Amino acid sequence: MPKTQFQVDQNAVKKALHAAARTYDNVGMVPKAIADRLLERLDFIRLNPLCVVDVGARTGYATQQLEERYREAIVVGLDFSVAILKAASSKMMVGEYTALPFADRSVDLIFSNLAFQWSSDLQQTLQECHRVLKPGGLLLFSTVGPDTLKELHSSFADGHRHVHPFYDMHDIGDMLTQLRFTDPVMDTERLIVHYSSVPQLIKDLKQLGAQNASQDRLKGLMGKTQWRQMLTNYENCREENGALPATVEVIYGHAFGTESNSFKNANGEEVTVPIDKIIRRN
Structure with missing residues (x-):
């Protein structure tokens, strides 16, 4: 288990995405730029998928790119927000990240851009990805790290x-x-987005549906004194060019589906048997 676990209010996430359905594409330049970076990584991976799933498809930008890249494949976009999927033009499904609506070992490529941070249980979401991936299938994703919005x-x-x-x-x-994913690889980069004011940053986050949804967040409206103090403190971050920075720590990861099945021997010890050694008996 990870050293730190976070409790995410899934209802708050869905509510924020629902409210952002009409505005997401207007302010989605950063998510699209990160999606493009993630898609470029497929140029270096030999893959001829028959079934591709875009988990956290939002309005379908990456889903469309995947359709163009893999014209012979079935490409499905999945998200848990009905409202935001209505803005998409590709084939879409509504579903939970923690209970993917796909059969075991049925998917060749799971692509996910900036979605896993909104999962109510990231470990369970990754376990679901492992379940539905074919042996040797690819999980390719981006999410954001703890330095995001550090200012x-x-x-x-x-x-x-x-x-x-x-x-x-x-x-x-x-x-x-x-x-037990195979050959997991992780790396990170930091992007700096510049704003003229903190209210503009807050507005963009709201229009992306990217709001604080932690279970231990402070409920209710913020007081005027608290708001003004935050604005004053943020001003200390203003750069020489007059812009206010907002850090986005982007985490990229990929891993492959397990090539072998796991069993237990008579002593209860776990052993692995390669897929090609398993023979179906008639």
């Missing part, structure tokens, strides 16, 4: 959680290893 987080001085919590790259890598 906003540090500007609050009341001890409450105002920024959604994010898993560390190493914790996610440990989960992949524990779930």
Whole structure:
């Protein structure tokens, strides 16, 4: 299990995405840029998938790119927000990340861009990905790390959680290893997005549906004094060019489905048997 576990209010996530359905594409430049970076990684992986699933498809930008890339494959976009999927033009399904609506070992490629941070149980979500991946199938994803919005987080001085919590790259890598994915690889980069004001940053986050959905977040409206103090503190981050920075720590990861099945011997010890050694008896 990861060293840190976060409780995500799934109803709050769905509510935020529902409200952002009409505005997501207007402010989705950063998610699209990260999706493009993630898609470029497929150029270096030999893969001829028959079934592709885009988990957390949102309005379908990456889903369309995957359709163009793999014209012979069935490509399905999946998200848990009905409202945001209505803005998409590709083939879409409504489903939970923690209970993927696909058969065991039925998917060749699971692609997921900036979605796993909104899962109510990331370990369970990754376990579901492992379940539905074919042996040798690819999981390719991006999410965001704990340095994301660090300027906003540090500007609050009341001890409450105002920024959604994010898993560390190493914790996610440990989960992949524990779930017996093959050859997991993780890396990270930091993007700096510049804003003229904090209210503009908050507005963009709201229009993306990217709001604090942790179970231990402070409920209710923020007081005027608290808000003004946060604005004053954030001003200390203003750069020489007059812009306010907002850090996005992007985590990229990929791993492959297990090539072998696991069994237990007479002593209760776990053993592995390669798939090609399992013979069906008539």
